[in-house]
Amino acid sequence: MSDVRQISVFMDNKPNQLAGVMKILKESGVNIRALSLADTKDFGILRIIVNDTDKAVDSIKAAGYAAAVTPVVTISIPDSPGQLSRVLDILGGEGVNLEYLYAFTGASDKSVSFVIRVDDNEMAAEALTKGGIIQLTENDISEM
Amino acid sequence: MERYWNQEIECASREDMKKLQDERLVAQVKHVYENVKYYRDLMDEKGVKPEDIKSTDDLHKLPFISKADLRDAYPYGLLAKPLSECVRIHSTSGTTGRRVVAFYTQHDIDLWEDCCARALTAAGATNEDVCQVAYGFGLFTGGAGLNGGSHKAGLLTLPMSSGNTERQIQFMRDLNATVLCCTPSYAAYIGETIHEMGLTPDDLKLKAGIFGAEPWTEEMRRSIEKSLGIKAFDIYGLTEISGPGVAFECSEQTGMHINEDHFIAEIINPDTGEVLPEGEVGELVFTSIDKEAFPLLRYRTRDLCVLSRKKCSCGRTLIKMAKPMGRSDDMLIIRGVNVFPSQIETVLIEQGYSPNYLIEVDRVNNTDTIDINVEMNPDQFSDKIADLQDKERKLAGAMKTMLGINPKVHLVSPKSITRSEGKAVRVIDRRKLHD
Numbered sequence: 001m002s003d004v005r006q007i008s009v010f011m012d013n014k015p016n017q018l019a020g021v022m023k024i025l026k027e028s029g030v031n032i033r034a035l036s037l038a039d040t041k042d043f044g045i046l047r048i049i050v051n052d053t054d055k056a057v058d059s060i061k062a063a064g065y066a067a068a069v070t071p072v073v074t075i076s077i078p079d080s081p082g083q084l085s086r087v088l089d090i091l092g093g094e095g096v097n098l099e100y101l102y103a104f105t106g107a108s109d110k111s112v113s114f115v116i117r118v119d120d121n122e123m124a125a126e127a128l129t130k131g132g133i134i135q136l137t138e139n140d141i142s143e144m
Numbered sequence: 145m146e147r148y149w150n151q152e153i154e155c156a157s158r159e160d161m162k163k164l165q166d167e168r169l170v171a172q173v174k175h176v177y178e179n180v181k182y183y184r185d186l187m188d189e190k191g192v193k194p195e196d197i198k199s200t201d202d203l204h205k206l207p208f209i210s211k212a213d214l215r216d217a218y219p220y221g222l223l224a225k226p227l228s229e230c231v232r233i234h235s236t237s238g239t240t241g242r243r244v245v246a247f248y249t250q251h252d253i254d255l256w257e258d259c260c261a262r263a264l265t266a267a268g269a270t271n272e273d274v275c276q277v278a279y280g281f282g283l284f285t286g287g288a289g290l291n292g293g294s295h296k297a298g299l300l301t302l303p304m305s306s307g308n309t310e311r312q313i314q315f316m317r318d319l320n321a322t323v324l325c326c327t328p329s330y331a332a333y334i335g336e337t338i339h340e341m342g343l344t345p346d347d348l349k350l351k352a353g354i355f356g357a358e359p360w361t362e363e364m365r366r367s368i369e370k371s372l373g374i375k376a377f378d379i380y381g382l383t384e385i386s387g388p389g390v391a392f393e394c395s396e397q398t399g400m401h402i403n404e405d406h407f408i409a410e411i412i413n414p415d416t417g418e419v420l421p422e423g424e425v426g427e428l429v430f431t432s433i434d435k436e437a438f439p440l441l442r443y444r445t446r447d448l449c450v451l452s453r454k455k456c457s458c459g460r461t462l463i464k465m466a467k468p469m470g471r472s473d474d475m476l477i478i479r480g481v482n483v484f485p486s487q488i489e490t491v492l493i494e495q496g497y498s499p500n501y502l503i504e505v506d507r508v509n510n511t512d513t514i515d516i517n518v519e520m521n522p523d524q525f526s527d528k529i530a531d532l533q534d535k536e537r538k539l540a541g542a543m544k545t546m547l548g549i550n551p552k553v554h555l556v557s558p559k560s561i562t563r564s565e566g567k568a569v570r571v572i573d574r575r576k577l578h579d
Contacts, residue, residue: 008527
């Protein structure tokens with residue numbers, strides 16, 4: 001089962017917010033593997049997967065940001081038509097509800113990776129394993 | 145065991161107190177009529193002579209004086225003693241208009257500091273205590289009043305003034321401060337900073353705090369008490385009447401005893417000026433009966449409040465005033481509904497948010513709008529947009545129940561709203577810019 005932890009950070013809807021967090025990561029020498037930015041009228045949420053989760057969270061929180069760590073499902077699939085559709089069919093078939101997902105560069109140029117946020121990680125992991133989908137571990141990601 | 149700074153006065157029988165008030169009031173009216181032209185004109189206009197005031201029962205015959213009068217009479221128009229007998233000036237912050245300056249003789253300073261000594265003693269302080277005064281010093285009465293009261297009561301006094309919060313905490317730790325005096329918003333900020341520095345109340349020796357100079361709620365009191373590990377006492381005052389210490393809280397924490405040997409309180413109907421019976425809500429009016437340099441008679445504070453003579457468990461017989469529901473200056477009228485920032489503070493603390501917030505009021509297409517910026521509580525943060533939007537909706541719903549109007553609630557980053565080291569600015573009313 002995937003043990004990958006995602007860091008999410010509350011962002012005010014004003015200039016220099018993302019830049020502030022990036023500066024913190026730069027100063028702690030943390031590398032970003034995957035990133036997504038969700039926005040509303042009032043605020044945004046930055047979501048990242050990094051090579052050193054603990055170090056990144058500590059430095060972001062120390063700078064006074066509201067941040068959370070959430071376990072997410074992370075998969076690697078071949079970079080060819082119909083692959084994501086297959087994954088979604090597997091999850092839908094088991095009644096897993098998807099909150100959001102985002103893609104990032106895979107371990108090789110023949111694959112692509114996704115962060116998947118669902119209600120029930122265990123149920124999703126089981127369904128994906130059964131369907132033969134490769135799930136990444138935090139170790140896989142930090143070694144990318 | 146309850147301790148008193150001046151038991152004879154603080155626990156006097158009603159008869160003895162009234163006798164003292166009667167004597168002082170009669171003499172004061174005469175002093176003011178003879179020495180202040182502005183007052184003489186006001187009284188003549190109303191057809192009242194000093195001889196008409198024979199006791200406190202005649203107080204209602206005197207004209208009111210308001211903030212507008214103080215502005216008209218600025219700076220010397222209400223001075224009742226020659227400047228050569230005055231030793232100090234204090235001034236209001238002037239945030240709600242032109243500054244008001246108040247003058248003090250040495251007698252006035254002494255009685256004011258005595259009031260603050262009563263407040264400190266009621267909070268349990270003795271000469272064994274170390275008192276950190278983190279109110280601003282200068283023209284503001286907060287620092288000077290509590291500092292003087294602390295000296296008078298024999299406490300070892302740290303005149304820190306406000307600001308430089310980490311240094312405040314350093315001194316607090318190194319010098320074992322047991323009593324803290326500052327504005328409630330600054331006390332909350334000190335509590336927050338202590339937590340951020342990785343300290344707990346156990347790292348400090350604080351046991352009591354005296355907080356005033358701005359409105360604060362019961363919820364905020366509990367939150368400060370928890371974050372600093374103390375008992376928090378309210379104190380009331382205004383520069384026009386002397387400064388902090390006009391009224392102070394005792395161990396019962398259910399309202400503030402008014403130092404009525406110096407200040408007589410009345411509650412009036414703010415629209416008609418009619419004096420209301422004890423227990424009814426109205427505007428608080430003060431008469432200072434033994435100040436020399438700047439004695440105001442029937443000064444309208446614009447604070448909405450209730451008085452009570454119910455027996456207090458602390459043994460004091462001084463009349464009690466409830467925490468003011470808000471200064472009428474602080475009250476916002478939004479779409480015809482009266483809104484006090486303190487109501488918003490109550491909702492925020494109940495829902496687990498920081499009491500640091502900013503209200504923005506504006507008028508769009510002739511309709512008032514109210515936006516409340518609330519700091520995200522890091523413990524309640526979620527990676528899901530829907531969760532955060534639910535939180536905003538829930539807060540807006542609780543606000544609607546409390547205020548009777550629908551505000552827009554916006555979550556903002558923790559600590560992104562400016563912290564106050566003195567009186568907090570909670571409201572930006574842009575409607576005023578359009579008028």
